[in-house]
Amino acid sequence: MLRLPQFQVESPDTVEGVVAALQRHAGARVIAGGTDILPNLKHFLDTPPVLVSLARVTALRGLQRDDAAGLLRIGAGVTLTQIAEDAQVRALFPSLAHAAGIVASPVIRNMATIGGNVNLDTRCRYVNQSEFWRGSIGGGCLKSEGNVCHVVPKGRNCVAAMSSDNVPVLISLDANIVLVGPEGRRVLPLADYFHADGVAHTLARPGEVTVELQLPLPAGPRRARYTKWSVRRSIDFPLLSVALRFDLATDSAHAEVLAAKVVVGVLGAKPRVVTRLDEALGKPLSDPAVARIVSEATHAQCKPLDNVPYEAAYRREMLRVYTRRGVEAMVAEG
Ligand SMILES: Cc1cc2nc3c(=O)[nH]c(=O)nc-3n(C[C@H](O)[C@H](O)[C@H](O)COP(=O)(O)OP(=O)(O)OC[C@H]3O[C@@H](n4cnc5c(N)ncnc54)[C@H](O)[C@@H]3O)c2cc1C
Ligand code: SF4
Known part of the structure; x- marks a missing residue:
């Protein structure tokens, strides 16, 4: 049986509270549905002292069409089941409804959020393994305990794979991501949120939380x-x-x-x-x-x-x- 490392949990009920908790505790991590981060913690790929839960942040759960701005706004806390079943998403963005609806299984989709899916950790056959397994290949790799890459042996960068089902779809639909952190709010094209390093593959700044995904409404057929x-x-x-x-x-x-x-x-x-x-x-x-x-x-x-x-x-x-x-x-x- 894989055990979780020990950690404290904080459950603020506002985005500002989440940002403050992340600033208060060095090494703290956000937990939304927990369907990605908890398996990774069980593999001891990270040992954060504190998990900051989004479970009580109701402000992240909105999904609405904003005609004035020409956008569909999807809160980071909206579950994949909600996205797959929502009538507006199905009518306006069927490829997104489809992608959200084929992630994992119904039970996981009921817990999994779009914010967690966008921030899903990168995956690799050499790292998503138990600590014991990783020990058997000489003590892990750049993304775990080691200092080599088993995929590109002379590589200096981790090339673990961005494996989210929704991210390619959201980028194909020109989505923006909205982030809130200690320095305030910023909006950037989702395509610009990622960079080519599997150890830290998003450009989120320290203490920053994803609050919304924005999809421009289609201008024509x-x-x-x-x-x-x-x-x-x-x-x-x-x-x-x-x-x-x-x-x-x-x-x-x-x-x-x-x-x-x-x-x-x-x-x-x-x-x-x-x-x-x-x-x-x-x-x-x-x-x-x-x-x-x-x-x-x-x-x-x-x-x-x-x-x-x-x-x-x-x-x-x-x-x-x-x-x-x-x-x-x-x-x-x-
Ligand atoms: C058996 C199994 C099968 C799976 N299959 C698939 C699959 O087919 N396709 C797929 O895409 N995924 C799959 N997943 C992964 C996962 O279920 C989904 O990607 C899910 O959407 C993650 O969302 P979550 O809310 O559970 O994220 P969490 O596990 O809570 O968080 C994931 C990461 O995102 C960060 N995070 C969460 N919310 C925010 C936020 N608002 N702002 C900033 N950072 C945040 C966390 O700190 C963590 O690093 C699978 C998981 C399991 C266990
Ligand atoms: S460094 Fe990255 S790509 Fe290389 S083996 Fe480790 S996880 Fe995989």
């Missing part, structure tokens, strides 16, 4: 989809993931593509936004050339690593397949 490959259809984290979004001239799969966005997860610590998709613009979405252009660009620009189970070369081939299938499924919607 759009198709969006999330495709995930995992070994089992439930419980498992993605071993590759692709979020697709196409803005169209009219609401038809035969309409011309005005804008295309593709975001890939589970590569390194940072999601990748695929570039050079211009060749697909102006073509009908239903033109097979669009699926080919987008899937070839994704395959060319994304190189999975041996940081999660299954061979990197196989996952790279599957990236091409899953991207193409994602476009074809959007066309099949008519």
